[in-house]
Amino acid sequence: MPDPAVSGVPVRVAVDGVDGAGKTVFADELAATLQTMGREVVRVSIDGFHAVEARRHARGRLSPEGFWLDSYDYAAFERHVLAPFAPGGSRIYRSAVHDVDTDAVLDTAEQTAPDECVLVVDGIFLHRDELRAMWDFSLFLDVDFATALARMVHRDGASPDGQDPRNRRYSEGQQLYLAACHPADRASMVIDNNDFSQPVIRRRL
Numbered sequence: 001m002p003d004p005a006v007s008g009v010p011v012r013v014a015v016d017g018v019d020g021a022g023k024t025v026f027a028d029e030l031a032a033t034l035q036t037m038g039r040e041v042v043r044v045s046i047d048g049f050h051a052v053e054a055r056r057h058a059r060g061r062l063s064p065e066g067f068w069l070d071s072y073d074y075a076a077f078e079r080h081v082l083a084p085f086a087p088g089g090s091r092i093y094r095s096a097v098h099d100v101d102t103d104a105v106l107d108t109a110e111q112t113a114p115d116e117c118v119l120v121v122d123g124i125f126l127h128r129d130e131l132r133a134m135w136d137f138s139l140f141l142d143v144d145f146a147t148a149l150a151r152m153v154h155r156d157g158a159s160p161d162g163q164d165p166r167n168r169r170y171s172e173g174q175q176l177y178l179a180a181c182h183p184a185d186r187a188s189m190v191i192d193n194n195d196f197s198q199p200v201i202r203r204r205l
Helices: 023-036 064-070 074-082 145-156 165-181
Strands: 011-017 040-045 117-122 137-142 189-192 200-204
Touching: 011 023, 023 040, 023 117, 023 137, 064 165, 145 165
Parallel strands: 011 117, 011 137, 040 117, 137 189
Antiparallel strands: 189 200
C-alpha cells in the first residue's frame, strides 16, 4: 500500500467483496491497524451513497440486474468522496448523502481531511469500470456464496433459502458483477475471508 507520508497526498483504499464477505469488519480493523501505525484514517462506506428507492427498484424490487446496475449513486460518490481525495482534490468530503433505511436524502456536514491520510472505503461493486482507476490500493475479500448467505441470515435475518427471490436478487446481481468486472483480477490483493478469524492472502500484485 502506498504511504501518504511519502507521497504527501491521500491514499484511496477499497475493500470490496460480495454481501456477507466481511467488508465492514475488515475495513474497520484495517483502519484501526493503520491508526496504530500513526496514519490518519478516514472511513467511508459506499452504503451512504445508495440511490433513492425509485431508482434502485426501477427494474423491479427483485431484479438482479437492478441490484447490480442501480443500487448506488456513483456520481455523488465520486463527487463527494473520491474526487476530494484525489491528487489536487479539495480534501472537503461528505461521508454520506442518503439513508437507505428511510430513503431520506441527507445534508451531512462537509468535513476536511488532511493531505497525509488513508481513505478506507468498504462496499460492494467497488471494482466497477468507472471506479477501478480511482483506487491507489484495493482488496477483494473472497468468500463462497454459502458462507456469505449464512452471515446474512445471522446479520440481517435473511431467509436461509438460497432460492428465495430476495436472496437471488443479491446473489445473481453480484454474479453479474463478478462476470462483468472480474474484481479478483483487478484488486491489488485478494484475501480468502471464509474464516473471519483467519483471513488468508490468496494473491497480491
